[in-house]
Amino acid sequence: MDMLRNFPGIIPVNKQASIYTGYINICNEDYRIHIELPDKKNLEELQFSCDWKLQQLLHGYTAILKQRLKQCTTLCQYLLEVKSLVERQLEGRQQVQQRGSSQVCAQLLGEVEHLGWDRLVSIDARFQTLELQCKDKKGRQHILKVTLSPQHPRVAPKCVVDLPGQFHIQWKSTSNLEWLYEQFEVAMDSYQDFIDVMEELDRKTWILEPEKPVYSATYRRIAVSTSVSIQISVDYRHPRVLPECRFLGADQAVVPLRESLNSNLHLWDEQKGLLENLQVLLGTELPSPATSSKEEFSVECGICYAYRLDTELPNQACSDARCGQPFHQTCLYEWLRALPSSRQSFNTIFGDCPYCSKPIKVKMPVKK
Ligand SMILES: [Zn+2]
Ligand SMILES: [Zn+2]
The missing domain is CATH 3.10.110.20 (RWD domain-like)
Known part of the structure; x- marks a missing residue:
């Protein structure tokens, strides 16, 4: 059997080819392994070590692998056995996961059915995040955004709400969406x-x-x-x-x-x-x-002619009663700083209003 063809990532590291090291690729994942083969004729003396991920996958299969080793005649044959064992393991895991998520899905549909479909606003394709609507006493619409745990209902879902205070939920492994919805109604009412x-x-x-x-x-x-x-x-x-x-x-x-x-x-x-x-x-x-x-x-700034500058509003106004032109603090500061007639004292700059030329002053904006 051809080691190089089957396992190009594993190479002998000494002349006698008694020590191999490198990576084995299984289902598009590389696992680091190290093999010592003191006697090529006697495969049973083979020492096999691997990284933690592969150890997890082989956990509980030591006896089986030993048995296989007895039946193998070459290292390559043995590694193919290891590989197929891990492949079967990974396949099994995937099936369990799929079964798990379809169970969550069926459970969820049952819960929505119970709650009433008219309360469901949206649900994502993976059946993980859903939005529920709730009307308060004045008929205002509120949205409860729920992200279900893959272990739903054993693990509490995560909720996002638009309310001023925290929304803490009570959750038990037997709880469901209806219970969550009731808690949201109580919070909303408060x-x-x-x-x-x-x-x-x-x-x-x-x-x-x-x-x-x-x-x-x-x-x-x-x-x-x-x-x-x-x-x-x-x-x-x-x-x-x-x-x-x-x-x-x-x-x-x-x-x-x-x-x-x-x-x-x-x-x-x-x-x-x-x-x-x-x-x-x-x-x-x-x-x-x-x-x-x-x-x-929403009077715009007299310098940049905009109302909103990032998050800043024009809240510096000329104090001359007939002018009163508002400016952004940043705009006014930069404007006055560029003029030779202005003078600065500590963090305040004094100059003339760009509109009426009356004295105006502004503090240096605090950099965010
Ligand atoms: Zn401005
Ligand atoms: Zn002015």
Whole structure:
């Protein structure tokens, strides 16, 4: 038998050809082996060692291999025996895996059937990831994205949801999709007040950020006037409590608003919605989509003429009341730095507004 033809990866490493080493390829996988053959005439004295992967595959077959070795007359013959044994092992494993995944598949279809097909939005070709829809009390659609474990239902699936808090699931080896769905409904219900409160803001004010609010987003940047916005961070567990507020805009416009907010804090009423409370505290009505257009508030930067620069919004405004032109911090900083008339002191640069030439200053942007 021809060693070189059958096992080109295994070569003798000494003149007597009593030691062989190299790789054996089985089902497109290389396994490292080492063979010592002290007496060529007596194959039974052969010492065979191999890498960990092959050891795993041959585990439990030592007696069989010994038996085969007795019947073989050449090393090549013996290696062919090893090879065919491993091939059968690998084939068997594949069948078990296929049977396993078709069982998961049948189980899954049964669970979806039970849950109701109308709740299934999508499922991938491998029957591993599925999206379930759920309507809340106000008829809003929520999606539960489930990735099943190959050992489903013994191992808990992974879930992705769009809710402000964590979604921890309870799971036992006898649990099913219906149980998961019920837990999602409970979680979803617990955020209804938060979603109601946020949705009122989204509907009745101009939200500058996030661009497209999702249920998990707990902050909003709301337009107050053309040059001022307020950013609020809402506690989703207590959505009607006074949120953290931060103003963005030119100082002379922000100062009176901040003063109004601080002096009216006692008027905050947790029985009311965020919108109503904010308007009371600011002493002004917030611009509404019913009476204005968003372009009035998403005023572009006076230097690059864009509104969004990466994630930066134009929140540096000229403090001259007649100008009030907003700029991106980065744009204004670069602009002033390039002019010889500007002067820098520590991390602040002082110069003239590119629009009205009145004095303007800007801090060096923090590199992200
Ligand atoms: Zn800009
Ligand atoms: Zn100006």
